[in-house]
Amino acid sequence: MKQIKIVVAGPRGRMGKEALTLIENTEHFSLVGVIDRINEGKKVNEIKGLPNLDAIIYTDAIQCFQETAPDVLIDLTTPEIGRYHAELALDYGVRPVVGTTGFSKLDLERLSKLAKERQIGAIIAPNFAIGAILLMKFSQMAAKYFKDIEIIELHHDQKLDAPSGTAIKTAELISSVRESKKQGHPNEHETIQGARGAEFDGIHIHSVRLPGLIAHQEVMFGGHGQLLSIRHDSFNRESFMSGVKVSVETVMNLEVLVYGLENIIE
Numbered sequence: 001m002k003q004i005k006i007v008v009a010g011p012r013g014r015m016g017k018e019a020l021t022l023i024e025n026t027e028h029f030s031l032v033g034v035i036d037r038i039n040e041g042k043k044v045n046e047i048k049g050l051p052n053l054d055a056i057i058y059t060d061a062i063q064c065f066q067e068t069a070p071d072v073l074i075d076l077t078t079p080e081i082g083r084y085h086a087e088l089a090l091d092y093g094v095r096p097v098v099g100t101t102g103f104s105k106l107d108l109e110r111l112s113k114l115a116k117e118r119q120i121g122a123i124i125a126p127n128f129a130i131g132a133i134l135l136m137k138f139s140q141m142a143a144k145y146f147k148d149i150e151i152i153e154l155h156h157d158q159k160l161d162a163p164s165g166t167a168i169k170t171a172e173l174i175s176s177v178r179e180s181k182k183q184g185h186p187n188e189h190e191t192i193q194g195a196r197g198a199e200f201d202g203i204h205i206h207s208v209r210l211p212g213l214i215a216h217q218e219v220m221f222g223g224h225g226q227l228l229s230i231r232h233d234s235f236n237r238e239s240f241m242s243g244v245k246v247s248v249e250t251v252m253n254l255e256v257l258v259y260g261l262e263n264i265i266e
């Protein structure tokens, strides 16, 4: 299989470290560089806690792309930086695989337009775990029969964005098959602001942040005399890596931006 040259942005992060291990253990993946905020010019294997890979650390993404000419950028950083890296990658002919969440609809539209103009593949995946993709697909199926839906997403307390990218994507998929509906009593009133959570096309989304959690989501469907709950739990970040691997392989054959792994995994 042809070698795929990869740059990882955010290599010291929780997800970034896991992605480096994936690359180390995948024969046809080569790490050619990483983009970090510190340790300019050092090698990955000089940094405590990172795998034994000798790719160079860059603090300047442009220099990294120019000197390493990667096929793919895996971005696992923050919303602002992820946006910047994804756009820059497309400018430099590098295919972005973005796991970073917190992008707006406008960001997605802009990046999609850019990828189309440049005819460069890109993947933005709010969740790489196969179980979470199935949860979204099952939720979309169930929404045809149950119109009253609440999403509860639960994450570790270091997460920057709320609601999670997964919850937003789930609500988008549901609202694509369900007529708009205002849920709850028409005269309901929040005594404490936010009690009913965020709202997307009438679907309420509740974000829980607690230490000890990783990434969890439950979608609750209410009907007369019945409740259907669909839940997914990621107990570690390795759970996301098979989706990262498929994304890196798939993006090599794309010429547009794909938002969501449900569009790739049949």
Ligand SMILES: NC(=O)C1=CN([C@@H]2O[C@H](COP(=O)(O)OP(=O)(O)OC[C@H]3O[C@@H](n4cnc5c(N)ncnc54)[C@H](O)[C@@H]3O)[C@@H](O)[C@H]2O)C=CC1
Residues within 6 Å of the ligand: 009, 010, 011, 012, 013, 014, 015, 016, 035, 036, 037, 076, 077, 078, 079, 081, 098, 099, 100, 101, 102, 125, 126, 127, 128, 129, 240
């Ligand atoms: N799509 C998916 O399946 C998943 C997505 N995520 C998302 O991935 C992102 C990262 O999550 P975590 O690893 O938990 O966060 P983290 O906070 O552990 O890691 C983020 C890393 O980005 C680095 N960073 C910040 N600014 C940077 C810059 N200018 N250049 C290079 N690196 C920079 C930080 O130093 C940090 O090491 C988040 O947006 C999160 O929501 C997390 C888990 C799964």
Ligand SMILES: O=C(O)C1=N[C@H](C(=O)O)C[C@H](O)C1
Residues within 6 Å of the ligand: 101, 126, 127, 128, 155, 156, 159, 160, 163, 164, 165, 166, 167, 214, 215, 216
């Ligand atoms: O920040 C996280 O941890 C996660 N972020 C993604 C999201 O916002 O949905 C994916 C997963 O839930 C873990």
